Amino acid sequence: MISSTILITLLLLGYAQGGPIAVEFEVAQDTPFETTIDPAFAATSVTLNDTNAELPACTATTKDCCTKMPTSLVEITIEDKTLWESVQFLVGTDIKATITIADLEAGKPASPVTPAPQAKSQTNKIDKKVIKVPCVPGSMMLVKKNARSAPDNNEVKVSDTCPATSNQNPNGCIMIKDNYYPVYVKADMQKVPRLLTITGGEGQKLEATFKPSAASWMSHSVAVILASLAVVHLVQ
Structure with a gap:
């Protein structure tokens, strides 16, 4: 062989x-x-x-x-995790994969954990978390916690690099590190x-x-x- x-x-x-x-x-x-x-x-x-x-x-x-x-290794940054319930990964307009904020933060499958409401701070940030996604996404959708919460669901396009400051990308960033x-x-x-x-x-x-x-x-x-x-x- x-x-x-x-x-x-x-x-x-x-x-x-x-x-x-x-x-x-x-x-x-x-x-x-x-x-x-x-x-x-x-x-x-x-x-x-x-x-x-x-x-x-x-x-x-x-x-x-x-x-x-097809699988991607993606790096994700979310400025305030308390605003969102989950993240969806899109190829075009089709949702191919999803993950809860709790699972994303843990880096592995876990039971969803809803954090208590609190003021926005650096501790609410998910910074450069790398996870495997069962598709090659073109964007991610930040899904709000409930119908009455703000802001609305927010689509974040895949970037070549993620900015150092949140002024350029107020809700978060996603970049692809590798594809398989x-x-x-x-x-x-x-x-x-x-x-x-x-x-x-x-x-x-x-x-x-x-x-x-x-x-x-x-x-x-x-x-x-x-x-x-x-x-x-x-x-x-």
Whole structure:
């Protein structure tokens, strides 16, 4: 089986040369296999060569399928946490994820905690909290605590950097620190190689060939870790 070190090398070479990335795996034949691949770009299409059709989303009953799992590591600042109940993360106008202020402050799942009303002070500020979001947001929505509270819900667009003073952004700030684009794939390993193709919106392409192997010790699952987008930027 090809090593993760070789995979990372191939990934970097592919981007440096501007061509598609090509990797190979060996999988026990006539058995299902599962793999998660991060091509370091947002996947717009995932196909297998023997059908050339877009793989459907995985369910409990599907065999050949995939699940795109774009994820961002975001840094959030909120000037006064007592004004808001939760934060929503939007892609365009669609709400893709949400988190309570209590969970955001804790940095992990927790029961919502409603702080007692108090005067605005530095202690009410959530400053540069970094969390993982299951999407690549274009903005966050600060959701007020109740219908009678003020101010109204406030949408904050993603910024390249967050200002040092709140005068430029009175309610808060969100910036993306890193993006991840893992694609989970489940399929049956046939007696002939199967070519998995992942393409992106800007001409990016990753081709992974799954070759049958008769080895009895071969794992039915393949875990592949590829370089992150931040690493790829180093060679561009």
